[in-house]
Amino acid sequence: MKKSTLYIIFLILAIAGECSYAQTEPFKGYRIEGDMLVFVFDKRDYQEATIASKRIDVEDLDIRNVVVSGEFNNWAKDKWSMIKINENIYELRKKLSDFTDEFTWEFKFVINNEYWAEPFQRDKNAVRAFENGHALQSYNLKMYMAYPDKNGNVTFRLNGYDDARKVVLSGSFNKWNKEMFIMTKAKDGWTLTLKIRPGEYQYKFIVDGNWIEDSTNPRKVLNEFNGFNSLIDVKGQINFILDGFLEAKKVILAGSFNNWSESECQMTQTKTGWINTLMLSGGKHHYKFIVDGEWTLDPGNPVKEYDGKGNINSVCMVK
Incomplete structure (x- = not known):
């Protein structure tokens, strides 16, 4: 895009x-x-x-x-x-x-x-x-989909376990590697910051060899061992920009990410056009601009798709 x-x-x-x-x-x-x-x-x-x-x-x-x-x-x-x-x-x-x-x-x-x-x-x-x-x-x-970075976009924290010798973060973002992401001892727990590509990932902590869920995260999914993995949805920042249309009174961003709402995402006018910044989950998103009530494809994005209902939409891929 x-x-x-x-x-x-x-x-x-x-x-x-x-x-x-x-x-x-x-x-x-x-x-x-x-x-x-x-x-x-x-x-x-x-x-x-x-x-x-x-x-x-x-x-x-x-x-x-x-x-x-x-x-x-x-x-x-x-x-x-x-x-x-x-x-x-x-x-x-x-x-x-x-x-x-x-x-x-x-x-x-x-x-x-x-x-x-x-x-x-x-x-x-x-x-x-x-x-x-x-x-x-x-x-x-x-x-892999992630790597350690103190300035990364996701910080994992495990509270407690002060007496543990080693705590490891393992998940689908590193193919469940049991040694790679060693967490750092911090006050009242363990921590590790990663740079992760947008997407939905499962993970667990390994405390001295024992696999445990993230008790602070209510999102989880059943795994093949009849237990649960914690679940996290990492979103990416996307700038939607519409150049021109400076005479328009109102521009709305509508798409599959907001159920095609005609009022939720009002864009902000700039010197050269309009802008709206969203945090979106990884994957494909369809969208259009509504310029003073008229549905408009993104003229700056050549990627378009039919939606199965006879409509053509602009496409944004978040990776």
């Missing part, structure tokens, strides 16, 4: 085996900026580089170029060249929309088109990958 919130796919590092993971540690190898996935090679994160069975200290290499190599480009050593940012850092930007919604992809950095950069053995983010049956020490990326 034109001028609406960008659709973002969030990535976080997968964890090998049953090792624990501290969410406060920075993700190495990449970061996310808006709708871009930025691969980041920092020379200081690597001790050795390998070629065949030969090992060499990274400090001894005259680094002329760095390449991103992984399953997504068939482990090519000369395709995804990075840009030198400073003495230690190289970056490569790719649109998140170029990646599929569900994947597990390993990748490594290649120095001078021949040397594989090897993460420190103690690096928790490094997991085993394989190329033609040969083990590689690489970064393993896996897509």
Whole structure:
């Protein structure tokens, strides 16, 4: 949708085996900026580089170029060249929309088109990958709907359990991983803030191995174990903008999200048109503008659909 919130796919590092993971540690190898996935090679994160069975200290290499190599480009050593940012850092930007919604992809950095950069053995983010049956020490990326962020949009809190040794947040947003989202001890309980894509998710807390519901959340759903999972609906902020129509006296936003109300969502006039901001659940929403009583498609949004009743509506996808 034109001028609406960008659709973002969030990535976080997968964890090998049953090792624990501290969410406060920075993700190495990449970061996310808006709708871009930025691969980041920092020379200081690597001790050795390998070629065949030969090992060499990274400090001894005259680094002329760095390449991103992984399953997504068939482990090519000369395709995804990075840009030198400073003495230690190289970056490569790719649109998140170029990646599929569900994947597990390993990748490594290649120095001078021949040397594989090897993460420190103690690096928790490094997991085993394989190329033609040969083990590689690489970064393993896996897509989830959420990742820890102190400035995220959803904070989970579990009251009490002061004597617990470890509390983990697990849900459909991280494929019910039992180790990934370790909560932080806080006053009178445990807490963790995530950045989560809009959508409806089930979740539970794992307190020293015991799965429990969120007692402060009345929304829950029956699970396959004849118990209940807590339920949360994460909404996304969408700006509906209608350019022009400056002579109109009143503009209403009506859609499937408000049962096509002709009075609930009155838009605010700006210097260039009209605007209304809503928090919407993830998924598809149909809408139209009512300009002085006349139902109008969004001229700035080319995405339209029939509603099964003979009407054509503009479409907003919240992801």
